[in-house]
Amino acid sequence: MPKSPGGALLSGFSIERSSQVPIYRQLEASLRRLILQGSLTPGQKLPSTRDLCQELGVSRITVKSVYEQLVAEGYAQARTGAGTFVAQGLDFEASPNIRRRRQRNSDADVEISDRARAIMSSQASVRHGETEPFRPGIPALDLFPIKAWNKYLLDAMACEQRHHLSYGQLNGSSSLRDSIARHLNDARGMQVDPAQIVITSGAQQAFVMIAFVLLNKGDVVWYENPGHIAGRDVMQIMGANIAAVPVDNEGLDIQFAIDNHPNPAIIFTTPSHQQPLGTTMSLVRRLTLLNYAQQNNAWIIEDDYDSEFRYRGRPLPALSALDSERRVFYVGTFSKSMFAAIRTGYIVVPPGLVDSFAKAGNLLGHGSSAVVEHALSCFMDDGRFVEHIRKMRRVYRDRRDLLFECLMRDCQNNLDPQPTDAGMHIVAWLKNTVDDQTAYNALLTAGIESLPLSVYCTRPLERYGIVLGFCNAHERRIPDLVKRISRTLRQHG
Numbered sequence: 001m002p003k004s005p006g007g008a009l010l011s012g013f014s015i016e017r018s019s020q021v022p023i024y025r026q027l028e029a030s031l032r033r034l035i036l037q038g039s040l041t042p043g044q045k046l047p048s049t050r051d052l053c054q055e056l057g058v059s060r061i062t063v064k065s066v067y068e069q070l071v072a073e074g075y076a077q078a079r080t081g082a083g084t085f086v087a088q089g090l091d092f093e094a095s096p097n098i099r100r101r102r103q104r105n106s107d108a109d110v111e112i113s114d115r116a117r118a119i120m121s122s123q124a125s126v127r128h129g130e131t132e133p134f135r136p137g138i139p140a141l142d143l144f145p146i147k148a149w150n151k152y153l154l155d156a157m158a159c160e161q162r163h164h165l166s167y168g169q170l171n172g173s174s175s176l177r178d179s180i181a182r183h184l185n186d187a188r189g190m191q192v193d194p195a196q197i198v199i200t201s202g203a204q205q206a207f208v209m210i211a212f213v214l215l216n217k218g219d220v221v222w223y224e225n226p227g228h229i230a231g232r233d234v235m236q237i238m239g240a241n242i243a244a245v246p247v248d249n250e251g252l253d254i255q256f257a258i259d260n261h262p263n264p265a266i267i268f269t270t271p272s273h274q275q276p277l278g279t280t281m282s283l284v285r286r287l288t289l290l291n292y293a294q295q296n297n298a299w300i301i302e303d304d305y306d307s308e309f310r311y312r313g314r315p316l317p318a319l320s321a322l323d324s325e326r327r328v329f330y331v332g333t334f335s336k337s338m339f340a341a342i343r344t345g346y347i348v349v350p351p352g353l354v355d356s357f358a359k360a361g362n363l364l365g366h367g368s369s370a371v372v373e374h375a376l377s378c379f380m381d382d383g384r385f386v387e388h389i390r391k392m393r394r395v396y397r398d399r400r401d402l403l404f405e406c407l408m409r410d411c412q413n414n415l416d417p418q419p420t421d422a423g424m425h426i427v428a429w430l431k432n433t434v435d436d437q438t439a440y441n442a443l444l445t446a447g448i449e450s451l452p453l454s455v456y457c458t459r460p461l462e463r464y465g466i467v468l469g470f471c472n473a474h475e476r477r478i479p480d481l482v483k484r485i486s487r488t489l490r491q492h493g
């Protein structure tokens, strides 16, 4: 229980004995605060060490050492035989910092920069921590081979591998870059020189780095609408002029963009599986986009976040595989194919820019861990990565089929689910008049975590819809959960 010393002088002063903060530190902090707030004024005598230690029930040595510390810091002055006093000449009123600190009672009072304001208005504040079923983008974490992975981590930490305990290579471990280059060749049809790869702490850090290196203030960025929220917001915050480009059944509407937003510096796209609508960009569109970028000196960011999961036919080659002029920054992540906490992704950087990206990574905080990089490289080289993807592809295909079937059966009055051949989520248009934010809130209250389509948009779509991830919901639970979706939406219809 906190104990308050008596006397007007020290009212509001308390000690929390159960706190992990040592008592002397609490005492020091309280006295500093009282002086800064002006509750104790310059020249005012502090209680004697004897009185204060009795009042607070602490040792006299503790109080003495606190007073000595305040004297050393200049908050107090000791006068031999007379006691300890609040230091003279401390004009806190003249200090704008202190005045401001006194005025601040809540976050709302804090003066923030334009950038902080832009950050605060981002829609990318997905819920962190615990997830509810159907949260988009979450893999089946319970099926990840944790024991096997731990062995790779332990090996990377072995005594003879102490060099992994340091920062690692500037653009990521060469063995991981080799493993990734081989994987991109096998799975994405890309001929990549490992020297072009820069390891990041995930796709999001890749977008931050690209914006950091390439963007000039006011540059036009073509961005899919709807599109990946956090990538869009970081470009905007870094000064880009985001041009919302609609997506049709062939992908990014390039003609619309050329007509309305000429001269983009960067074009952001998810050609394998449009986030969130799920469209695959047609070959004609891919070639048109590459030609346009080449002729207009625009850079393309290809976000290939979940291309491992295609359920019909073989995965399509990446857009980057067609890019003879090297205008594409190919971005990959292990957040979906393995798990997000691995915080590892990469960029295939066009020639001539690798050094600036490696240095940018250093300036932005070396994102990935050499230990994890080594473990991941061995995991890939031993075939464990591809094996896991193959297993998950089967599991996710079954979950997708079951979710689609249940939605068609139980939610036909409220939802129009869209078939999908790839990815980790289903888009379902809302059939009744309820808006998607209301539907999202109601479902979340019922323990179902969708995402409203409107958060992916900077220009409203003609229809409302919700996005339902199917990878993290167990087959056993899907039928009942869909019935719950149906009941909830009926109540809000």
Ligand SMILES: Cc1ncc(COP(=O)(O)O)c(C=O)c1O
Pocket (backbone or CB within 6 Å): 137, 201, 202, 203, 204, 205, 228, 270, 275, 303, 305, 332, 333, 334, 335, 340, 344, 345
């Ligand atoms: C389309 C898309 N791109 C990129 C990312 C970012 O992934 P990472 O965890 O690698 O930063 C996500 C995350 O959900 C995503 O949905």
